[in-house]
Amino acid sequence: MVMPMPFSTEDLSIYYGEFQAIKNISMGFPAASVTALIGPSGCGKSTFLRSLNRMNDEIAGSRSTGHIWMDGIDLTASGTDVIKLRQRIGMVWQRPNPFYKSIYENIAFGPRYYGIKNRKQLDEIVETSLRRAALWDEVKDRLKESALALSGGQQQRLCIARALSVNPQILLLDEPASALDPVSTGKIEELITELKKDLRIVIVTHNMQQAARVSDYTAYFYLGTLVEHGETDQIFTNPEKNSTQEYIMGRFG
Amino acid sequence: MEHSKVTPREAQRRRLPLEKHRIEDWIGRIYTSVCVVFLIATIVSIVYFVTSKGVATFAVNGVGIMDFLFGTRWAPDASPPAFGAMxxxxxxxxxxxxxxxxxxxxxxxxxxxxxxxxxxxxxxxxxxxxxxxxxxxxxxxxxxxxxxxxxxxxxxxxxxxxxxxxxxxxxxxxxxxxxxxxxxxxxxxxxxxxxxxxxxxxxxxxxxxxxxxxxxxxxxxxxxxxxxxxxxxxxxxxxxxxxxxxxxxxxxxxxxxxxxxxxxxxxxxxxxxxxxxxxxxxxxxxxxxxxxxxxxxxxxxxxxxxxx
Amino acid sequence: MTTQTQILRSKARKRAKTADKVATVVIIVFALSIVAILLGLIGFIMFRGLGHISWHFLTSNPQTIREGGGIGPPLFNSLYLLVLTMIITIPLGLGGGIYMSEYAKPGKITSFIRLVVEVLSSFPSIVIGLFGLLVFVNTFELGFSLLAGALALTIFNLPLMVRITEQAFAGVPREQKEAGLALGLSKWKIITSIMLPVAIPSLVTGTILAAGRVFGEAAALLFTSGMTTPPLNFSDWNPLHPRSPLNPLRPAETLATHIWKVNSEGLAPDAIQIAAGASAVLVIMVLLFNLFARWGGRTLYRYMTASKRMN
Structure with a gap:
């Protein structure tokens, strides 16, 4: 038997009522790398991503079978403390969703909740997180201002900084750049490449160029199944399955 | 990473043995449930009290329900009193x-x-x-x-x-x-x-x-x-x-x-x-x-x- | 044949056009007459009442038989009772509303609670007053008192507060909640620290509007807070003293009950003027509550979202 990777799914299925949105998916996410999930709308890639930190639990009528392994712990087991596991998995969405609080508070909120009360330490975390999200220089003089006053691209980087503030081991990105202009998108992509040194990143994207640019591994989803999964170069240049090729070519063309 | 000294694992250790987020969720659940129970208790007791007092006229004082509903004479202070609510x-x-x-x-x-x-x-x-x-x-x-x-x-x-x-x-x-x-x-x-x-x-x-x-x-x-x-x-x-x-x-x-x-x-x-x-x-x-x-x-x- | 149809058609069109014109005129006349009636009524209250409002009127004691009575204590009682009511209602209403919006799962129990809220909000206030008389005044032995009145008004106001809270929380973008979840916050922490600040503007607007409704309520108070006010010593602010205006266990007639009392059993020769003045004050207060609610909600929203300094 092969040891499951430190972060992987095993035979994972997600149901919404009677509808099976995800069908028996087993895949691993290697450390220090970016895995891109691609596929047409409704293929289940976002559902799959959201199930990785059990955000699906919040949707009434959803249930899952199979396992999600993280350092030998089964995240789907009934006794698992979902809240605690989410503290180790950061998430960023398509639309930026900063808290209705100051820039500083957006970052300091999580660490403070985790028990860090020391002001100096918090200041440090805010600065580090904002630097890692490449936002520090733009906002360092207005940390007390409302986060909602930032531009869309800045807000998105703030959300990444917020996710980083609690030092997650995994970062889930759900089309993080699709609502942004090209300049902001470029910044986010640079950021992803920079961040993967310390993190496992899983990104859902509709943009094939983006998937090719930022990811090390690519997984192609279709109708809730994992059609093909492998190194990005191989998937994009020499896919095994026809449907993968068609999707990628169609998208490129 | 400058603040690697506060990894989540370490932060977890600092937390009290009874974990904060669990206590909080209990507080929230209990507080909101108490409010809802209060709401339900209020309506139940209103219905109960109004009904029991309202029925007493017929059950205790012996006024006929039909006499009350369809009686046309309302004279509570007359002798004998009349309780027609029509x-x-x-x-x-x-x-x-x-x-x-x-x-x-x-x-x-x-x-x-x-x-x-x-x-x-x-x-x-x-x-x-x-x-x-x-x-x-x-x-x-x-x-x-x-x-x-x-x-x-x-x-x-x-x-x-x-x-x-x-x-x-x-x-x-x-x-x-x-x-x-x-x-x-x-x-x-x-x-x-x-x-x-x-x-x-x-x-x-x-x-x-x-x-x-x-x-x-x-x-x-x-x-x-x-x-x-x-x-x-x-x-x-x-x-x-x-x-x-x-x-x-x-x-x-x-x-x-x-x-x-x-x-x-x-x-x-x-x-x-x-x-x-x-x-x-x-x-x-x-x-x-x-x-x-x-x-x-x-x-x-x-x-x-x-x-x- | 075709020409006949055409003639018929054009006749029908003409008739339709005439009907349209008549209907439009009727609608406009009806609508304008409503506006005229309502404006006329407000104008009438102001016209009758404003002349009677003076500092003396607002601060002096009511008179039973003699002329020149004021509305000082009733006005104070109304405000104080409102504060007491809101102190009890807001925590209960917030809790109930948060439960409905965040904890309740769709199902039989939830629809039962919804029915309870609906029933409670449609109860005639006089029935709530009777219930207050039976339970708070007699069974709890609170007597005719501000506290009994506040409890009755709480029942009167609670369903509205629950609905306001539920709607305010339902209006918070789902992404806010998700951001909190992904950060590993507990549900309760998300509700109190992430969602509550977002919901505050509409909570404030709704609460102030509800307060306006409480302020004018009389039927629920006749038999709970009573129709009299004992002589008050406005220099004694110890809530435990019997003469203190703050004593929650003393009876208190409010502005609204005072208007009712003066109208139905007023013996003073200037009863009508007093009722007019008091009505004008009541209407002005309700107007102020309304304006304040709208302004407050807007300002808070701007404050929460704009690039102001905040923490």
Missing amino acids: PAIAGSFLVTLLAALIASPLSIAAALFMTEIVPTFGKRILQPAIELLSGIPSVVYGFIGLTLIVPFLRDHVGGQGIGVGAGALVLSIMILPTITSVAADALANLQRGQREASYALGATRWQTIYRVVLPTVLPALLTGIVLGMARAFGEALAVQMVIGNAPFIPTSLLESASTLTSIITLGMGNTAMNSIQNNALWSMALVLMLMTFVFIMIIRLLERRNRI
């Missing part, structure tokens, strides 16, 4: 129906005006104004009735001025805002497409309103009217101030009469707890409560139709 019940229904008859066409016209004829002005100016009017306290309406409507009726129509007519007028003014805002909401929520399809077929505005808009929103309009009637039926002070409070079934709109609420309002302070006179008032409250249930049932039925 005058009050008839008065309540009469003022409520009259008020709805007066207010409904006016309100629906106002709602049509707000949404179909001057939608922008309607939404920005008239809707807030109507909402404001629904906030005016009922004693103020009663005072208006007493100083404006009653003298007007007395001088120009006849009689004493007080009576069913005055009560119905005051109530109709009170429920105008209620019906208007429900109707306006329903009309505003109607999908634009339906209306435009009708105009595209060359229909005039009135044809569109009459054939497309009104039939579609009819259940919602009825809901508004029933809501208004429920408010009118339960209103106490404004009616009591202008209706005259004579315990007889009125034969004319200009005759003094009474309602369930007006008899309760006037009688409750003058009767001793647990006396038959007092219990009879509770029986009237029970009738009011049962009517509330009826109104809610009608509204629910209408809403169900509205959804289909």
Whole structure:
């Protein structure tokens, strides 16, 4: 038997009522790398991503079978403390969703909740997180201002900084750049490449160029199944399955 | 990483053994549940107390239910006392129906005006104004009735001025805002497409309103009217101030009469707890409560139709 | 044949056009007459009442038989009772509303609770007053008192507060909640620290509007807070003293009950003027509540979202 990777799914299925949105998916996410999930709308890639930190639990009528392994712990087991596991998995969405609080508070909120009360330490975390999200220089003089006053691209980087503030081991990105202009998108992509040194990143994207640019591994989803999964170069240049090729070519063309 | 010294694992260790997030969630769950339980306990005890006190008239004091509901003589202090609530019940229904008859066409016209004829002005100016009017306290309406409507009726129509007519007028003014805002909401929520399809077929505005808009929103309009009637039926002070409070079934709109609420309002302070006179008032409250249930049932039925 | 149809058609069109014109005129006349009636009524109250309002009127004691009575204590009682009511209602209403919006799962129990809220909000206020008399005044032995009145008004106001809270929380973008979840916050922490600040503007607007409704309520108070006010010593602010205006266990007539009392059993020769003045004050207060609610909600929203300094 092969040891499951430190972060992987095993035979994972997600149901919404009677509808099976995800069908028996087993895949691993290697450390220090970016895995891109691609596929047409409704293929289940976002559902799959959201199930990785059990955000699906919040949707009434959803249930899952199979396992999600993280350092030998089964995240789907009934006794698992979902809240605690989410503290180790950061998430960023398509639309930026900063808290209705100051820039500083957006970052300091999580660490403070985790028990860090020391002001100096918090200041440090805010600065580090904002630097890692490449936002520090733009906002360092207005940390007390409302986060909602930032531009869309800045807000998105703030959300990444917020996710980083609690030092997650995994970062889930759900089309993080699709609502942004090209300049902001470029910044986010640079950021992803920079961040993967310390993190496992899983990104859902509709943009094939983006998937090719930022990811090390690519997984192609279709109708809730994992059609093909492998190194990005191989998937994009020499896919095994026809449907993968068609999707990628169609998208490129 | 500069702050690697505070990895989540370490932060976890710093936390108290009873984990914070679990305690918090318990607090939230218990606090909100207690509030809901309080809410349910309140309604259960209201229903229980009103019912048990209201039934005491029949169970303890031996008044016949039929004599109470259909008896036409209300004389709690006579000997022997008579507890016929028919005058009050008839008065309540009469003022409520009259008020709805007066207010409904006016309100629906106002709602049509707000949404179909001057939608922008309607939404920005008239809707807030109507909402404001629904906030005016009922004693103020009663005072208006007493100083404006009653003298007007007395001088120009006849009689004493007080009576069913005055009560119905005051109530109709009170429920105008209620019906208007429900109707306006329903009309505003109607999908634009339906209306435009009708105009595209060359229909005039009135044809569109009459054939497309009104039939579609009819259940919602009825809901508004029933809501208004429920408010009118339960209103106490404004009616009591202008209706005259004579315990007889009125034969004319200009005759003094009474309602369930007006008899309760006037009688409750003058009767001793647990006396038959007092219990009879509770029986009237029970009738009011049962009517509330009826109104809610009608509204629910209408809403169900509205959804289909 | 065709020409006949055409003639018929054009006749029908003409008739439709006439009907349209008539209907439009009728609607406008009806609507304008409502506006005229309502404006007339407000104008009437102001016209009758404003002349009677003076500093003396607002601060002096009511008189039973003599002329020149004021509305000082009733006005104070109304405000104080409102504060007491809101102190009890807001925590309960927030809890109930949060439960409905965040904890309740769709099902039988939830629809039962919804029915309870609906029933409670449609109860005639006089029935709630009777219940208060039976339970708070007699069973709890609070007597005719501000506290009994506040409890009755709480029942009167609670369903509205629950609905306001539920709607305010339902209006918070789902993404806010998700952001909190992803950060590993507990549900309760998300509700209190992430969602509550977003919901505050509409909570404030709704609460102030509800307060306006409470302020004018009389029927629920006649038999709970009573129709009299004992002589008050406005220099004694110890809530435990019997003469203190703050004593929650003393009876208190409010502005609204005072208007009712003056109208139905007023013996003073200037009863009508007093009622008019008091009504005008009541209407002005309700107007102020309305304006304040709208302004407050807007300002808070701007404050929460704009680039102001905040923490």
